[in-house]
Amino acid sequence: MIEISTTAYLWLKAWHVISFAAWMAGLFYLPRLFVYHSQTPVGSEQSDLFKVMERRLYKAIMMPAMLATVGFGLVLLLASDHLTQGWMHAKLLLVLGLVVFHFYCASWKNDFAADNNRRSQRYFRVANEIPTLLMIGIVILVIVKPF
Numbered sequence: 001m002i003e004i005s006t007t008a009y010l011w012l013k014a015w016h017v018i019s020f021a022a023w024m025a026g027l028f029y030l031p032r033l034f035v036y037h038s039q040t041p042v043g044s045e046q047s048d049l050f051k052v053m054e055r056r057l058y059k060a061i062m063m064p065a066m067l068a069t070v071g072f073g074l075v076l077l078l079a080s081d082h083l084t085q086g087w088m089h090a091k092l093l094l095v096l097g098l099v100v101f102h103f104y105c106a107s108w109k110n111d112f113a114a115d116n117n118r119r120s121q122r123y124f125r126v127a128n129e130i131p132t133l134l135m136i137g138i139v140i141l142v143i144v145k146p147f
Ligand code: HEM
Pocket: 013, 016, 017, 020, 024, 069, 070, 072, 073, 074, 076, 077, 080, 082, 095, 098, 135, 138, 139, 142, 143
């Protein structure tokens, strides 16, 4: 456990929540772009525009926001005794789910970039629900701390 002041802890928590909000924005929006992109003819001008939007969203928002969320979260963990609590174990499991989903998004983006997407818009519509469900679980766990 590391010793930091209550004020420093609260500032870290604020940045943790800010970066998680930015990460979630990307996790919600990128699969939505895939829904539209999967209905666009390969090689079209529209498809090229989607490729640029997907690449920028992933590189400029999602990746830095994921690293910041996990980084701030780990410092909060080291500066508190939450690692011994059940709700935190459950939260970390759901966060792992978000990280896995994040890298699935990266792989779908790469398939689109190589004009190699074989998945339907319905597939991406269903995939879009996964981060929503994980986020609801995580927020309830950290706020309610039910166990
Ligand atoms: C490895 C990743 C993460 C770690 C280690 C981590 C750890 C922590 C810790 C230790 C706290 C402080 C809890 C407290 O003092 O009550 C916290 C707060 C919080 N975390 Fe995370 N977190 C991670 C990822 C996430 C993600 C992905 C989300 C959202 C999807 C999230 C949402 C929140 C929220 C909303 C709070 C504020 C709770 C409050 O107001 O007390 N965290 N996190």
